[in-house]
Amino acid sequence: MRSTDFDKLFRRNPAASASPYPPISLAERLLDSMDVRVEAFGICRIARDAALVVPSISDLKIMYVLKGTLHLCVDGNEPLVSPAGSIVLLPKNLARTLAGQGPVNRTYTAQDVIHMGIHNLMYIDAFTGDDYEVRVLCGRIQIGFANDFDAFDGLVRPISARPDNDLFVRSAFETMLDESRFRTAGSQTLANTLMKACLVELLRDDLDQLHQPGSSPSILLKPGVGRSVIAILSQPSAVHTVASLARAACMSRSAFAKAFVETTGTTPIEFVTRARLAKARDLIAATGRSIASIAMAVGFASRSHFSLRFRQRYGEDPSAYRKRTRQEAGPASCGDPAALAVDCPS
Secondary structure: OOHHHHHHHHOOOHHHOOOOOOOOOHHHHHHHHOEEEEEEEEEEEEOOOEEEEEOOOOOEEEEEEEEOEEEEEEOOOOOEEEEOOOEEEEOOOOOEEEEOOOOOOEEEEHHHHEEEOHHHOEEEEEOOOOOOOEEEEEEEEEEEEOOOEEOOOOOOOOEEEOOOOHHHHHHHHHHHHHHHHOOOOOHHHHHHHHHHHHHHHHHOOOHHHHHOOOOOOHHHHOHHHHHHHHHHHHOOOOOOOHHHHHHHHOOOHHHHHHHHHHHHOOOHHHHHHHHHHHHHHHHHHHOOOOHHHHHHHOOOOOHHHHHHHHHHHHOOOHHHHHHHHHHOOOOOOOOOHHHHOOOOOO
16 A cells, blocks of 8 residues: 555545654544454356345445446445446445346346355356356455444445455455355455455545445544544553543543443443453464463453353353364355355245
8 A cells, every 4th residue: 555545545634744654543543443354255146137136134245346337226325336346335234236237127036046156155146047247246244343343333325436456456355255165274364354455445445435424434423432442452451441431532431431332332341341352262262372361461350250251252161262263164054155145045
């Protein structure tokens, strides 16, 4: 990423600071703190004169147009025209229709045309024979903080762009697809990292839209809360109180506590605990450190209290979680990839 592009994305007026190292913006720090996880991938293939109707799904979806021009209609929004190379982030809980360029003569429903292809990759096909014009890579993702708060829960309008860095984005999506088909050690980590990079490419196209209601993470609309979240995520083991977080937010204690719950759905102190647990879960999976040392490192006073909260949060003991994650291998079951478009057929 060129420094000039970086300035355009994250700093409203890069020339305003006399320092050679201007302060990092809130948007940049929030994007850096976002936890991006790829859940599943599939391929939508659509004929020139066909439409594919996908019902409302309670998951965040991302699309990358591999071939052709996608005509997309999302409930309550203006139609979008996305040529090959476009990335589209789709809101939750809104039905959508995907179509080719020609007048629609055939309509398919996702539930009726979803099927498993080779390497457990799901296909949703709105065509017959070999007659398809549009090919779209569809992904189910999570974007949040501390593996819990959904940063894009307030999104009601799709975000779409064709990034300038097209070669990188296409290569990244193709690599993610390959990693989901041929899983090996590190596949999930690589896919998550590449997806985060692609999201930055999407969002950097026009950061201004992220400050409009309905087109943004709700946390960007309340910068005080955003600053407190960054304080927690940057140092989850620190001694955080409602008063100290309110000072970081430059808000009164009562106003901060109310705004934090409205934005994240949880109290500041519970968010701190979840951030610590999320950090610990990553360390348990990625390192060989003892459970006790990890508990202390993320801010818990005792191994027993940590294990209790971990079990309450994730449904299993930390040691059991470590053992399971190291044993797990192989492709996802139907319940995972099929949810890209619809629930698994019964």
